[in-house]
Amino acid sequence: MxxxxxxxxxxxxxxxxxxxxxxxxxxxxxTKQTATVTFxxxxxxxxxxxxxxxIDETVEPYIVDKDGNRATLDAEGYYVxxxxxxxxxxANGKDVDVEFIPEDNFLGRADGISIRRSDNNxxxxxxxxxxxxxxxxxxxxxxxxxxxxxxxxxxxxxEGVDKTSTDVQGATQKETPTFNTTATNLNGDKIAITPSAExxxxxxxxxxxxTIDEPSVTVExxxxxxxxxxxxxxxxxPEPSFTGTAKGVDVxxxxxxxxxxxGKVQKxxxxxxxxxxxxxxxxxTVTPTDKVSADVQNxxxxxxxxxxxxxxxxxxxxxxxx
Numbered sequence: 001m002x003x004x005x006x007x008x009x010x011x012x013x014x015x016x017x018x019x020x021x022x023x024x025x026x027x028x029x030x031t032k033q034t035a036t037v038t039f040x041x042x043x044x045x046x047x048x049x050x051x052x053x054x055i056d057e058t059v060e061p062y063i064v065d066k067d068g069n070r071a072t073l074d075a076e077g078y079y080v081x082x083x084x085x086x087x088x089x090x091a092n093g094k095d096v097d098v099e100f101i102p103e104d105n106f107l108g109r110a111d112g113i114s115i116r117r118s119d120n121n122x123x124x125x126x127x128x129x130x131x132x133x134x135x136x137x138x139x140x141x142x143x144x145x146x147x148x149x150x151x152x153x154x155x156x157x158x159e160g161v162d163k164t165s166t167d168v169q170g171a172t173q174k175e176t177p178t179f180n181t182t183a184t185n186l187n188g189d190k191i192a193i194t195p196s197a198e199x200x201x202x203x204x205x206x207x208x209x210x211t212i213d214e215p216s217v218t219v220e221x222x223x224x225x226x227x228x229x230x231x232x233x234x235x236x237x238p239e240p241s242f243t244g245t246a247k248g249v250d251v252x253x254x255x256x257x258x259x260x261x262x263g264k265v266q267k268x269x270x271x272x273x274x275x276x277x278x279x280x281x282x283x284x285t286v287t288p289t290d291k292v293s294a295d296v297q298n299x300x301x302x303x304x305x306x307x308x309x310x311x312x313x314x315x316x317x318x319x320x321x322x
Contacts, residue, residue: 020147
């Protein structure tokens with residue numbers, strides 16, 4: 001009340017703490033995802049009449065861990081979540097840019113991160129609503145108004161890499177067809193997908209075109225192919241008389257390209273591809289060497305003509321066949 005006896009207007013500066021935003025993105029395996037999380041200041045500036053509050057851009061935003069504490073970053077400024085990936089945030093005016101780099105074999109919905117900002121009243125977003133039915137919390141992990149960002153990683157397809165080998169007639173040959181993702185990671189490398197006891201590599205029967213569980217298949221006129229299911233290595237044992245380039249054999253693999261944050265494999269994570277193994281057999285030739293002898297009349301003479309193999313690697317097995 002004024003001294004004049006008249007009633008003086010009194011205006012209350014009503015302040016409200018700021019709020020963040022919930023943001024989601026989705027992207028393919030081993031690919032960086034980005035987003036911008038919006039922050040909103042509310043109410044008036046408590047120190048300046050007729051002035052609204054704003055996000056204080058002089059105060060850097062920071063990541064809050066699941067316990068509500070300021071997160072520890074690595075030397076490059078990333079917040080690392082083992083088994084999932086790493087996050088980096090950068091102030092963008094009143095908002096925050098986020099980048100997420102997933103681990104190569106991580107798939108599914110990540111835990112995400114919580115981001116905290118302050119306004120020029122000194123209030124931050126780490127508060128909880130008293131009336132969730134009227135104004136729900138933004139951040140479902142901390143039950144606060146902090147910004148929250150949650151990425152999802154989707155699986156990519158795989159492809160087989162054909163292999164060949166060459167050796168001499170009768171020699172056993174080995175090679176391992178390989179498998180990898182069709183797309184590269186951020187280092188420019190394709191992700192190797194390998195067989196295991198749980199997800200074995202299998203042969204395709206050339207006669208039927210069907211995948212078989214048996215570890216060996218014989219191709220008439222060529223030889224026998226035998227696979228190590230846990231590694232994918234194929235051994236070719238040619239027929240003794242076979243030479244030239246074989247028709248080869250297909251190797252197929254159905255295996256997961258990654259796992260979710262709980263280490264589980266979901267059905268959609270399993271991808272299938274086929275690779276071909278083609279051996280070539282070079283022929284072995286036999287070169288005879290004539291021999292002569294000389295002696296006087298009526299004296300017995302002996303000599304041994306020789307036969308040389310073009311490659312003595314399989315001499316024992318080949319000599320038996322001549």
